[in-house]
Amino acid sequence: MDFLWLFLTYVTFLIVGIFAFCFLSERSRTSLDRALHRAGAILSLVLPAWLPRRYKSCFQTRNGAFVILHLILDILVFAEYSWEVLGYCLELEISRPFIFLPYICISVNLYFFYRCCAADPGIVNKKNEASYVQLYEYDCILFHPEQQCPTCQITKPARSKHCRVCGCCIHRFDHHCVWVNNCIGGLNIRYFLIYLISLTLTAVSLAAVIMAFLLKVVLLSHMMSAAYIDPEGHEQMVNIAFIIQHLFLTFPRIVFTLGFLGILVLLLGGYSSFLLYLCLSNQTTNEWHKQKGRSLALDSRKGYSKGLWGNIQEIFQPPICHKKDR
Ligand SMILES: [Zn+2]
Ligand SMILES: [Zn+2]
Known part of the structure; x- marks a missing residue:
């Protein structure tokens, strides 16, 4: 079962890599993040000098590197799907609306990806400044009145935050997303939410079609009732591990793509649910992070929730006109 170890090693590296990247790109201030930064400081003593500069330019200044990487990953996955899976599915007469569903999902996703990249998140x-200051009351726990942003030279409205990457204060700041090379704030959170959900649905629909195709291959070849001769010369009935090995060796790229999509579904599904929870409870990721460290003060904090319907309205109809001041 050498291939299984190889496959598990590949999946483990992928999971560790994606998790490490998520923590770095979200620039969160968790204990793991601090540990990674400490490790980075130690590594910088031995790494070449250009590497920290490249890291800084990737994560701490606005640039399109991750937008391009995002598009390359989209192209690679859909090229593999269109090149191999689609042809097999058509031959096996799998339902056409089902196999073309991923293209509809990715079209919706790319539109909202563009809107996330291009829309004004709510630059203050x-x-x-005066109209944003009137929007929310200061809770005097997380947000205090008369606080000035030393860089922008403005009064910081409640729920806003200065983004060091974009170099400006953002209304109802959620986080800075390297994947869309933009801040996520009060005016573009609706696009980001739909982008994230449509990306999850794209990954789910692709994985579902690939699984349906592999299942059909297994059923049509009567693999479940087949037998093989083991190295000792005994006849053995095939089991799940044997079938996975057989599929892996017959369709290596398709099985790898399925593994990649499976991990994406878990990560994107988890993150979409978390963001949906924040939107429905009228919190931002920034506020959620700040609250984590101040649990004692939470009892006296009312928050900004306006009830479920009010919170949904605030996301999809932000209470301020979209102004192109960028
Ligand atoms: Zn600022
Ligand atoms: Zn930003």
């Missing part, structure tokens, strides 16, 4: 400047 001297012109609109």
Whole structure:
């Protein structure tokens, strides 16, 4: 079962890599993040000098590196799907609406990906500062009145935060997302939410079609009732591990793509659910992080929830006009 070890090693590296990347790209201030930064400081003593500069330019300044990487991953997955899986599915007469569903999902996703990249997240400047300040009350726990942003030279509205990557204050700041090379704030959180859900649905629909195709291959070849001769010369009935090995060796790229999609579904599904919970309870990721460290003060904090319907309205109809001040 050498291939299984190889496959498990590949999946483990992929999971560790994606998790490490998520923690780094979200720039969270968790204990793991701090540990990674400490490890980075130690590594910088032995690594070449250009590496920290490249890291800084990737994560701490606005650039399109991850937007391009995102598009490359989309192209690779859909090229594999269109090149191999689609042809087999058509031959096996799998339902056409089912096999073309991923293309509809990715079309919706790419539109909202563009909107996330291009939309104003809610940049606060001297012109609109007064109207943003009136939007939310200061809770005097997480947000205090009369607090100035030393960089933008403005009064910070409640729920806003200065983004060091974009170099400006953002209304109802959620987080800075390297994948869309933009901040996620009060004016584009609706696009980000739909983008994330449609990306999850794209991964789910692709994985579902691939699984249906592999299942059909197994059923049509009567693999479940087959037998094989083991190295000792005994006849053995095939089991699940044998079938996975057989599929892996027959369709290696398709099985790898399925493994990659499976991990994506878990990560994206988890993150989409978390963001949906934050939206429905009218919290931002920034507030959620801040609250974690101040649990004692939470009892006296009312929060900004307006009830379920009010919170949904606030996400999809932000209470301020979209102004192109960027
Ligand atoms: Zn600022
Ligand atoms: Zn930003």
